[in-house]
Amino acid sequence: MIMEKLAINGGPKAKITPNIPMYPGGLEIGEAEKKEVMETLDRKYLFRYYGPKEYPSKVAELEKRFTETFGSKYALAVNSCTSALISSMVAVEAGPGSEVIVPGYTFFASCAAIIAAKAVPVICEVDDTLTMDPADLEKKINKNTKAVIAVHMRGVPCDMDRITDICRKKGVSLIEDVAQSCGGSYQPREKTGYFRRYRVFQFSVSQNYYRR
Numbered sequence: 001m002i003m004e005k006l007a008i009n010g011g012p013k014a015k016i017t018p019n020i021p022m023y024p025g026g027l028e029i030g031e032a033e034k035k036e037v038m039e040t041l042d043r044k045y046l047f048r049y050y051g052p053k054e055y056p057s058k059v060a061e062l063e064k065r066f067t068e069t070f071g072s073k074y075a076l077a078v079n080s081c082t083s084a085l086i087s088s089m090v091a092v093e094a095g096p097g098s099e100v101i102v103p104g105y106t107f108f109a110s111c112a113a114i115i116a117a118k119a120v121p122v123i124c125e126v127d128d129t130l131t132m133d134p135a136d137l138e139k140k141i142n143k144n145t146k147a148v149i150a151v152h153m154r155g156v157p158c159d160m161d162r163i164t165d166i167c168r169k170k171g172v173s174l175i176e177d178v179a180q181s182c183g184g185s186y187q188p189r190e191k192t193g194y195f196r197r198y199r200v201f202q203f204s205v206s207q208n209y210y211r212r
């Protein structure tokens with residue numbers, strides 16, 4: 001919608017809904033989540049690969065649901081998004097001497113995972129969507145760049161068309177940090193976390209943090 005007059009100049013308020021509290025994931029916990037947790041405890045099936053034989057693994061069930069939802073071939077559940085990001089660093093062989101590009105506005109884990117791999121985080125500007133600015137990304141890629149971590153902050157998808165094109169052109173791996181947009185979509189054809197149109201290396205990390 002194009003406003004004739006900005007709110008600051010007496011036009012209609014741009015935002016009329018109240019601010020949501022800063023712990024949105026917790027607020028989404030309801031009966032379904034409680035039931036799953038209680039079922040897991042009741043089954044005494046606490047490990048990933050083994051437990052009482054009469055039950056299926058909840059982790060395996062979750063991974064299967066993920067592949068079905070995202071249309072991906074594989075899903076690997078880990079204990080946190082930080083662990084998923086560190087796993088992605090191992091997968092792309094980021095290490096001493098390599099650089100990984102992250103947006104200036106993200107959660108610190110995106111950078112911490114790069115540091116854990118002993119690679120160097122390189123900060124990319126964000127644009128007015130507060131996600132990675134593709135123009136600056138292109139400038140920051142050099143011969144040491146191993147990967148790019150695109151972060152869909154606060155449910156706002158990055159410009160994945162341009163970012164994937166740049167990564168493909170430059171031959172660098174692309175990782176999506178989907179911690180804040182699990183279940184989100186892009187334009188609205190694709191799910192954040194899995195872009196089928198491209199065959200750039202993709203490693204989606206997800207944590208159901210921000211649901212609205």
Ligand SMILES: Cc1ncc(COP(=O)(O)O)c(C=O)c1O
Binds near residue numbers: 177
């Ligand atoms: C964008 C982003 N990446 C990574 C993480 C790390 O997730 P976790 O706390 O599960 O390690 C978070 C956590 O809020 C996040 O917001």
